[in-house]
Every structure is written in structure tokens, then in C-alpha cells.
Amino acid sequence: MEIKVIAGDITEIEADAIVLSFFEGMERLEGDLADIDRMLNGNISPLVRRGEIKGKLNEITIVHSLGWLPAERVVIVGLGKQQELTTGKVRDAVAETCRTLQKKGVRSIATIPQGAGMGGITLESSAQMLTEGALLGVYSFRKYITKKEEEPGEMKQLTIVGADKDSLSALMAGCQKGKVLAEATNLARDMTNEPANYMTPSHMAEMATKLAQTYGLELTILEREQMQELGMGALLGVAQGSQQPPKFIVLRYWGRGNREIDIVFVGKGITFDSGGISLKPSEKMEEMKRDMAGGAAVMAAISAIAQLKPQINVMAITPTTENLPSGSAMKPGDLLKAMSGKTIEVISTDAEGRLILADALSYARKHNPKFIIDLATLTGSCRLTFGDVYSGGFTNNQEFLNKVIAAGAEAGELVWQLPLHELYREQNKSDVADIKNVGGKYAGAITAAQFLAEFVGNTPWVHLDIAGTDLSEKDRGHWVKGATGVAVRTLVNLVLSLAKQ
Ligand code: BES
Ligand code: ZN
């Protein structure tokens, strides 16, 4: 979809649809809508009087202009109560609107900077929300569907119409930022939606190579031998059951004069999680192609950062392997030696995420970063707790987690904190090794995070468990059914805010 910014009068724009908004509780049409009502011989105002248009959040009303306007349709979208408007509501309402209109065959829409000037929403952030909402809302993953005739076709153009020339630079800046963020999110969605026979560890490494070339990132890919040299016994333990070679992908963005790493992203990259010898039930096992969503998100986020060019140095690590059963696979009861030197008793081979992350976190720490944040589809427990609404957030540094939560809120991505505690730590104690990889039946998301905490030392660290939020079961706001690309925009916002300090 092409996104254009122009100055002009929305009532004069030629498009398949022009989109205007209405707030709940408003009694009369105002501004552009009042003008359009007059141009349509007063055909809209009765809809308000009779309560067909209420202005409820995401209410969509389509009025055909039947030749009275250059645009074919006038679309009125409800934004809820004016005092309660947020940027997130604009993003979601635009996404819902674009999706609805695309299904009806609308190819081009024009709109004004919705919400700008209300509740602290600037022209720039309004344009950013319109852009994100449109690009995220109409995303689909249909590349493998060969029969295309019945497809409604894609929305081609969104025009953001500013009132005057003075507004253009702010609108363009917002549009540019929104585009980078939405495209990065959609990249992570694409990678996660790909089947596991295509998105193998080697393919993830190829993707990283392409991203490095396109965006000027520095790239290191460690092969199995190098992982052996570094003593990454936990990651290699998981990889030993698979025919696909594991890859340890490291991308670096250098945005300031020195070579000090400010922040490391670590993303879980299990391209398929069968559970290994502790095999998962077959029902819904196909969903486990998603188990690299964290890895995809960190690769997409650092690519977005390279385009936005903040003055900060970032490293993104994706340890990636399959988790499969075979004659060479690790077994329950096996002992692994992690890169940190800690020995790990494998209780379940299905608790593989924390094993590969343990070594990735040790690798991260070697570079003395100021902050580490990891993203992982880590536990079914987190999904049972939060569904697809909140990601679980854990930390050894409250101030840092507060920053992550704020960055997430700005992105429309919710994070809720869960605790770490010495008593949970005890659940992970093993009789035969330093630690075991399952802390019992209860508090699964917490004991998993507590396991990771053993490998970060004092470095300020946040762990986001995205096992519920990485996948949506339905279209909802800027989310569409399937991979959500969650946390990409949280990471980018976080880095932009750290770079400002
Ligand atoms: N990848 C799964 C977690 C998961 C479950 C992600 C559902 C998305 C949706 C993870 O590797 C796993 O299998 N975790 C186990 C841990 C258990 C064996 C301690 C789990 O949560 O059941
Ligand atoms: Zn697992």
C-alpha cells in the first residue's frame, strides 16, 4: 500500500472512500462532516438523529455519495468518547476501517489526521497511527494460496490530507516512522507465519544476511563448531536431535561513535517445537512453528532501528534450532553444561526455550551491555494466565521494566509484571546439577523466568514471555488472525527512548 501526505480539502479528494470520524455523545455533525452532509443534501445528519451513527468505538458507517462528491463513499468511523481518545484507539479504528473497506473492494482511501490536537495527540503521532493502522490492519499471509480469483484484492492507497502546507512536515515524519514500524512488524509476522519446513534455522540465517545487507547491519553467524568452542552446551543439547544445523545469529547496529553495546535483544528462535523426546500432544502441534516469534521480532526490530538511526548501539541475538525427537536427541535426565559453566538437569526436553536462551544470555553478557531484554514464546503457563492480551514481564531491575512497559503502551502492546522470588528459585534446584529446567507444575511462567535470571547476573534485564500474544485467534484492531509481530514496536520505542536520554 502506498501512503501519501498532501495538503488540501478532504471534501475535494477523489478516492474510493474518504474516512471521517465521529465521537460518542456528539449531537451534531461538525467540521468536514458538516460540510459533507450539506454536499450530500443533508443525508448524514438524520443517521445521527436516529442513532444509526452513535460514534461508538470502531463503529463503521458507509454512505455512498452517488455523484455528489468526488469520492465514491463517505465512511464515518466512531472513535468513542472524545475525552477518552488515545493514539492506540486511532491505530485500531483505522485498522478495522481499512480491513472492512478492503473486503468491499475499496482500493483507495483518504482521511484527515484523526485525533490530532485532542488529548495530547500531535499531528505527527496521528499520521503515525494512521499509517500503522492501515498497514497492520490489512496484512495477510496468503502467499501459498494458489487460487487467487476469489480474493478481494488489496487496498492500494491511503492519502493523509493535512489542512495546510504547514502541517506537511509533521505528517510526513509521522507517516515515515509509522511505515518503518509497521513494515518491521509485518516482517516478523511473515517470518512467524511461514511453515517450519521453510523457516528453518538456516533460512533464518539467510534472512538475517539479507537484512544485514539491506540495512547496513553487522552480522555474525555462529555455526555448530563455534558454539562448541564457546561451550554452548545447553543450546547444543536442544539442537542435537535435529537434522537441521543450528545457527546463532548476531546482528549489530552501531549508531554512535564507540563500540560499547548499550542494549542486547535476545529472541527465542525454535523454528519448530515438537517437545523433543518429551513429545507434545499432536493436537495443535502445528502451531509450534511459531516458536521463533521472539527471534523474528528481534531481527525485525533491529532492522527498523537501522532505518530510524538513533544514536545508540544495539545487538540482536537469535539462537535458532529445531526441537525434535530422534536417536540423537537429548533425553529427560541428561545433564548439560551451559556456556556460563552451570550444569543443567534436563527434566523435560520440552522446556527447551530456557536452554537456548541461557547460552544466548551468557553470550550477551560477554559484551557488557547496559541492558538486556529477551523475548520468548516461553511457557504455556503464561498463555493460560494472560491469553492473547498481555505479555508477561519479568525483571531484576524495576526501572528498566517500567521503561519497557511504557514503550509497549506507546506501541499498543500490553505488558503485565509477574514476580521473581527466592522461593521460586528454590523450585528450580536439582539434586544432581546446579539447576534443573523445570520448576514443577505450578507457577510455570515464573519458574521459567527465574531460570533465565540465573544467566544474566546483575545486568539490568527484562524477560517478556510472549507465548500468548505472539498469535491472535481473530482479527482485532491492528491485529489480524495469525502471527501478531508482537514486541517489535515495543523494542523500537524502547531504544528510541533510551537513545534520547
Ligand atoms: N514453546 C513452548 C511454550 C508455548 C506453549 C508457546 C504454547 C506458545 C504456546 C515451550 O517450549 C514449552 O513447551 N514449554 C513447556 C514447559 C514445561 C515443559 C515446563 C510448557 O509451557 O508446557
Ligand atoms: Zn517446548
Ligand code: ZN
Ligand atoms: Zn518452545
